[in-house]
Amino acid sequence: MTNLSPSDTAASDTAAPTPDALADFPRHAPATDIPFQLLAPDGTAPNPDALPDPQIRLSLYRHMRRIRHFDERGWVLYRTGRLGVFPPFKGMEGSQVGTAAALTSDDWLFPTYRDTGAALTLGLPIARTLAYWRTSPHGWHMPENLKVLPFYIPIATQYPHAVGAALAEQRKGTKNVAMAYIGDGGSSEGDFHEALNFAGALNAPCIFILQNNGWAISVPTRTQTRAVNLARRADGYGIPGVRVDGNDVLATYQVTVEAVARARAGQGPTLIETVTYRIAAHTVADDPTRYRTDADTAGWAEKDPITRLRLHLLAEGILTEESDAALLKEIAEEFEAALNEADTYPEPEPAEILDHVFAEPTPQLVAQRAEILREVGE
Amino acid sequence: MTATQTPPATSSTTRTMVAAINDALAIALERDPTTYLFGEDVGVMGGVFRASDGLQARFGTDRVFDTPLAEASIVGMGIGMGLAGLRPIAEIQFAGFMYPALDQILSHLGRYRHRTRSRYSLPMVIRAPYGGGVHTPEQHADSPEAILAHVPGVKVVIPSTPTDAKGLLLAAIEDPDPVFFLEAIKLYRSTKESVPDGHYTIPLGKARVVTEGDDVTVITYGGMVEVSVKAAEAARAHGIGVEVIDLRTLVPMDLETVLNSVAKTGRAVVVTEAPRTGGFHSEISANIAEHAIDSLRAPILRVTGYDAPYPPFTAIEDVYRPNALRVARAIRTVMGY
Ligand SMILES: Cc1ncc(C[n+]2csc(CCOP(=O)(O)OP(=O)(O)O)c2C)c(N)n1
Numbered sequence: 128m129t130n131l132s133p134s135d136t137a138a139s140d141t142a143a144p145t146p147d148a149l150a151d152f153p154r155h156a157p158a159t160d161i162p163f164q165l166l167a168p169d170g171t172a173p174n175p176d177a178l179p180d181p182q183i184r185l186s187l188y189r190h191m192r193r194i195r196h197f198d199e200r201g202w203v204l205y206r207t208g209r210l211g212v213f214p215p216f217k218g219m220e221g222s223q224v225g226t227a228a229a230l231t232s233d234d235w236l237f238p239t240y241r242d243t244g245a246a247l248t249l250g251l252p253i254a255r256t257l258a259y260w261r262t263s264p265h266g267w268h269m270p271e272n273l274k275v276l277p278f279y280i281p282i283a284t285q286y287p288h289a290v291g292a293a294l295a296e297q298r299k300g301t302k303n304v305a306m307a308y309i310g311d312g313g314s315s316e317g318d319f320h321e322a323l324n325f326a327g328a329l330n331a332p333c334i335f336i337l338q339n340n341g342w343a344i345s346v347p348t349r350t351q352t353r354a355v356n357l358a359r360r361a362d363g364y365g366i367p368g369v370r371v372d373g374n375d376v377l378a379t380y381q382v383t384v385e386a387v388a389r390a391r392a393g394q395g396p397t398l399i400e401t402v403t404y405r406i407a408a409h410t411v412a413d414d415p416t417r418y419r420t421d422a423d424t425a426g427w428a429e430k431d432p433i434t435r436l437r438l439h440l441l442a443e444g445i446l447t448e449e450s451d452a453a454l455l456k457e458i459a460e461e462f463e464a465a466l467n468e469a470d471t472y473p474e475p476e477p478a479e480i481l482d483h484v485f486a487e488p489t490p491q492l493v494a495q496r497a498e499i500l501r502e503v504g505e
Numbered sequence: 506m507t508a509t510q511t512p513p514a515t516s517s518t519t520r521t522m523v524a525a526i527n528d529a530l531a532i533a534l535e536r537d538p539t540t541y542l543f544g545e546d547v548g549v550m551g552g553v554f555r556a557s558d559g560l561q562a563r564f565g566t567d568r569v570f571d572t573p574l575a576e577a578s579i580v581g582m583g584i585g586m587g588l589a590g591l592r593p594i595a596e597i598q599f600a601g602f603m604y605p606a607l608d609q610i611l612s613h614l615g616r617y618r619h620r621t622r623s624r625y626s627l628p629m630v631i632r633a634p635y636g637g638g639v640h641t642p643e644q645h646a647d648s649p650e651a652i653l654a655h656v657p658g659v660k661v662v663i664p665s666t667p668t669d670a671k672g673l674l675l676a677a678i679e680d681p682d683p684v685f686f687l688e689a690i691k692l693y694r695s696t697k698e699s700v701p702d703g704h705y706t707i708p709l710g711k712a713r714v715v716t717e718g719d720d721v722t723v724i725t726y727g728g729m730v731e732v733s734v735k736a737a738e739a740a741r742a743h744g745i746g747v748e749v750i751d752l753r754t755l756v757p758m759d760l761e762t763v764l765n766s767v768a769k770t771g772r773a774v775v776v777t778e779a780p781r782t783g784g785f786h787s788e789i790s791a792n793i794a795e796h797a798i799d800s801l802r803a804p805i806l807r808v809t810g811y812d813a814p815y816p817p818f819t820a821i822e823d824v825y826r827p828n829a830l831r832v833a834r835a836i837r838t839v840m841g842y
Contacts, residue, residue, distance in 0.1 A: 211819065212642070240642070261819075262640070262642075262817055262818050262819040263818060264818055280642050280643040280644050281601070281604070281605075281644055282574060283605075312573070313574060315573035315575045315578075316575045316576075316577075316605065317575060317578070317605065318605070343545070343546075343574050344545070344550065344553070345546045345550035346545065346571045346573075346574070350573075351573045351574065352573060417549070417551075474820040475818050475820055477821050478824075479818075480811065480813055480816040480818070480821055480825050481812075481813045482813075484812065484813045489812070491781070491782060491812050492811075492812055492813070495811045495812060502824075502830075502831060
């Protein structure tokens with residue numbers, strides 16, 4: 128994996144738990160509608176023993192910082208014409224890092240357009256990610272050492288694919304799992320429900336991450352569905368559903384690690400609802416003032432996942448102001464280097480639009496290629 | 506100007522295509538209380554292109570409403586509403602997101618009249634933005650009209666001007682059968698003209714002759730009309746008279762206008778931005794070959810997209826979508842045959 132630091136081996140974090148640990152799963156089942164939480168917004172942890180190791184906490188913090196930097200620089204690059212339209216994910220770092228960090232590079236990731244942060248966490252190179260949002264075919268070349276798919280644009284359609292990939296891993300006898308993301312809006316699509324049902328019926332090692340960020344473009348979750356606890360939907364398909372505070376990266380990581388362990392142990396799929404918020408616009412080109420007010424958004428900034436963990440790490444001495452500043456500097460340098468690399472990617476050639484349609488181009492495609500070369504050659 | 510119904514000469518207002526569509530929707534909602542408008546983001550937000558801007562505020566959340574994000578149910582629910590006597594107008598946010606609803610479209614939308622011996626009709630309109638030219642992400646620029654036109658029992662309408670969009674949309678809404686109404690994203694705001702105020706309709710199944718000429722007939726619709734007209738202007742500079750026909754309705758197709766023109770010119774070029782294989786351009790070409798082979802002086806040429814998914818790569822998107830140059834070359838080729 129190409130994660131931040133060599134010590135950052137998510138694989139070891141997910142060492143198979145003992146059968147005893149699995150016996151009472153799901154520990155955070157939606158018996159309550161209150162999302163599972165380990166860290167309060169002020170960074171205090173009522174139950175310190177339940178927290179993951181300090182170096183994991185620090186690693187999750189690095190990941191969140193790193194993807195926030197991408198998001199923030201992304202806006203600037205967009206405004207200066209160096210990045211295309213992209214959907215920001217600010218405020219959802221806890222949800223994306225906490226879930227993706229529970230995977231290894233042998234697992235599958237099926238991200239939506241909103242999940243740039245999750246893909247970066249698993250190891251998608253920043254330069255490739257920039258290329259994708261620059262609408263360059265270079266962004267579609269996924270690294271060989273990762274099983275991450277290009278961001279899905281049509282909503283919910285990748286959910287059944289994740290079930291299939293999970294099932295394939297199981298049939299091949301591996302312990303690998305598949306993780307698929309969706310929004311609260313996407314969970315209204317038929318594909319979402321069919322996939323959950325299939326995964327349950329076939330015991331597929333699949334983890335479904337439902338990021339409930341409050342909005343589907345202009346439509347609030349309450350217009351989307353009468354359900355308030357989306358994790359409970361899992362009940363209808365006989366699989367565990369977990370509701371977690373998506374702005375609490377430690378809690379999100381914890382429940383995801385458990386779900387992944389359960390899937391690896393042959394105990395089937397889990398639906399995880401991460402309760403979070405889309406702080407910014409739907410895309411950098413969207414104007415949220417048309418459909419939501421400051422009152423809708425009030426309070427969410429205070430729940431920021433990065434501030435929360437930062438306060439905790441500082442209080443615990445896991446992080447200092449100095450090491451934090453050094454981290455930010457390192458992240459910024461890494462990003463600028465990646466940006467320079469992305470700048471070296473050449474623009475596509477016109478006839479490239481016909482590449483990769485079939486393994487062998489059909490006679491029609493061969494003729495159409497000649498046609499394009501004629502058209503642009505003249 | 507063969508079949509164009511001139512709208513009544515009352516007052517008019519300069520409108521973009523999207524404003525004309527908004528006006529038509531407002532008039533339909535105003536005139537008929539059984540008309541309902543729904544889809545993703547059509548309510549509070551007024552649609553991602555603002556086609557339904559202000560309509561929820563004016564007609565209320567019962568008549569104009571946001572649905573959950575589920576195209577199969579948007580179409581399926583609309584079918585049920587139509588069966589039960591309402592006039593549903595559904596918006597699919599982009600034509601490329603019609604696909605989750607294809608089962609409803611193929612299995613049900615076009616079949617109700619047939620399978621109930623006309624006991625039930627389905628006066629439903631499904632609006633969707635389609636086509637490229639504005640650098641959208643993956644799947645936002647698809648042109649799936651041939652897929653839709655292939656479904657028996659549904660009509661397919663694709664306007665190319667603000668005035669047409671308004672009159673055709675009102676006709677579609679008043680039609681007793683299901684109608685797909687595809688709106689070229691490229692044209693939403695790029696064209697402005699004086700559009701008659703108030704209610705008028707333009708009948709479905711009547712093409713519009715956009716430019717007249719004796720040498721070549723260019724048959725097209727939607728986003729490719731302005732491209733074809735540009736090519737016709739270029740050809741005119743070389744003394745070639747091009748008759749550009751805007752089909753306006755694919756189903757039913759105004760074959761008469763097409764054949765009359767081809768009988769006059771003896772040459773046909775068909776222009777669409779959809780992929781080439783199996784496209785609606787092939788349907789038009791086949792009809793010309795079938796009915797007008799004797800008047801042809803050159804092969805029928807198609808200018809289309811290519812047999813690849815529409816590329817969302819800004820740098821080379823315009824290679825895929827036909828431009829005036831490609832159309833002009835086809836015109837030159839049939840002239841030189
Ligand atoms: C099948 C399909 N229908 C419609 C769209 C257009 N669309 C893009 S994003 C979006 C809202 C999605 O909301 P949600 O699932 O909650 O995810 P979020 O954007 O909040 O992350 C819509 C309707 C699409 N991309 N795919």
